[in-house]
Amino acid sequence: MIAWATAAPAIGAAFVASTVEVVEAFTIVLAVASVRGWRPALSGAAAALGVLALVVAGLGPLLNLVPLHALQLVIGVLLLLFGLGWLRKAVLRAAGLMALHDEAAIYTRESARIGGEVRSAAAANGVAAMASFQAVLLEGLEVVFIVLAVGAGRGLMIPASLGALAAFFAVMTFGLLVRKPLAKVPENTLKFGVGVMLSAFGVFWTSEGLGAPWPGDDWALFGLAAAFLIVALALVAAVRPRPAVVTP
Amino acid sequence: MNVLKEVLEELWSMFVGDRRLTLLTLVIVAIAAAVSLLAKAAVVAAVLVLVGAVAVLADAVFAAARKARG
Numbered sequence: 001m002i003a004w005a006t007a008a009p010a011i012g013a014a015f016v017a018s019t020v021e022v023v024e025a026f027t028i029v030l031a032v033a034s035v036r037g038w039r040p041a042l043s044g045a046a047a048a049l050g051v052l053a054l055v056v057a058g059l060g061p062l063l064n065l066v067p068l069h070a071l072q073l074v075i076g077v078l079l080l081l082f083g084l085g086w087l088r089k090a091v092l093r094a095a096g097l098m099a100l101h102d103e104a105a106i107y108t109r110e111s112a113r114i115g116g117e118v119r120s121a122a123a124a125n126g127v128a129a130m131a132s133f134q135a136v137l138l139e140g141l142e143v144v145f146i147v148l149a150v151g152a153g154r155g156l157m158i159p160a161s162l163g164a165l166a167a168f169f170a171v172m173t174f175g176l177l178v179r180k181p182l183a184k185v186p187e188n189t190l191k192f193g194v195g196v197m198l199s200a201f202g203v204f205w206t207s208e209g210l211g212a213p214w215p216g217d218d219w220a221l222f223g224l225a226a227a228f229l230i231v232a233l234a235l236v237a238a239v240r241p242r243p244a245v246v247t248p
Numbered sequence: 249m250n251v252l253k254e255v256l257e258e259l260w261s262m263f264v265g266d267r268r269l270t271l272l273t274l275v276i277v278a279i280a281a282a283v284s285l286l287a288k289a290a291v292v293a294a295v296l297v298l299v300g301a302v303a304v305l306a307d308a309v310f311a312a313a314r315k316a317r318g
Contacts (some may be wrong), residue, residue, distance in 0.1 A: 073281075080273050080301055081263045088269065088308045097316040138258045145262065199305070203298050210281055210297070212290035224298065231302050239313035 007159040009221045010150045013197040014163030017146045020190050021139040022171040024106075028135035030175065031110035036128035044132030052140040063152045071152060073209025076202050079149045083198030090192040091232050095240040100188055150201055196232060200224035269308040276300030
């Protein structure tokens, strides 16, 4: 039986991170569907999900062959690079120094791109299916990495996979109901949270990989996440441009 | 081939989107690993990783902010 304190951060990190990626993939699949219909959109997405399933099936057993400390160290460093990079962008966006991710603009651009490439109906469907395939594959790879990263270090693949699956079904259900780009998802807030959690996981696994267990064991993850959250919020305040003072 | 190229570019940008951040993070981990192995001070190594990661994040944010302001 996996302890709640151990499983909760893995489920939460996988769920929130996957939500962000699935929203991005869904925007392009929806754009494809609006231009060429659901058939090429869903066939491209299904093919990409098949490739991703093969990647997971291939990588999963390989991870069991790597010694645990080496696995924790490698995954910890990769998580640190990924998490700190994501947190850096989220801080800059929150401070107004980087443009926010605009799903509505991406939807419009992708619709125009796919529509503009139309030659014959068959060719157009091929282009549409490829666009859908590419979007789901690229965003899905990030989901696969996150699930492997937060799950493989301590036998948490099932909770992490459940978090990702829950995100997939939540976004799909909501997206298919509204049939519009999910522009109202507070994406930068989610990315901020994901950056905090991935960075905390990165520090935790890297240290464990170096043979340094944290006091409180898995509960230390919450403390590390709190530390990154406080630092990131302080950085937002520090770099946010101040309004110019107008002197009379 | 185009899809494969995009997949590789995506993987590269996931971990090396900001070269300075990547390099500094690897330096911090290398120092922590040396402390853990040579000085047998695993707890110090763990603290180094945490403090180093926070410092790398702050450096990356301030560098990007300076660049954004021109």
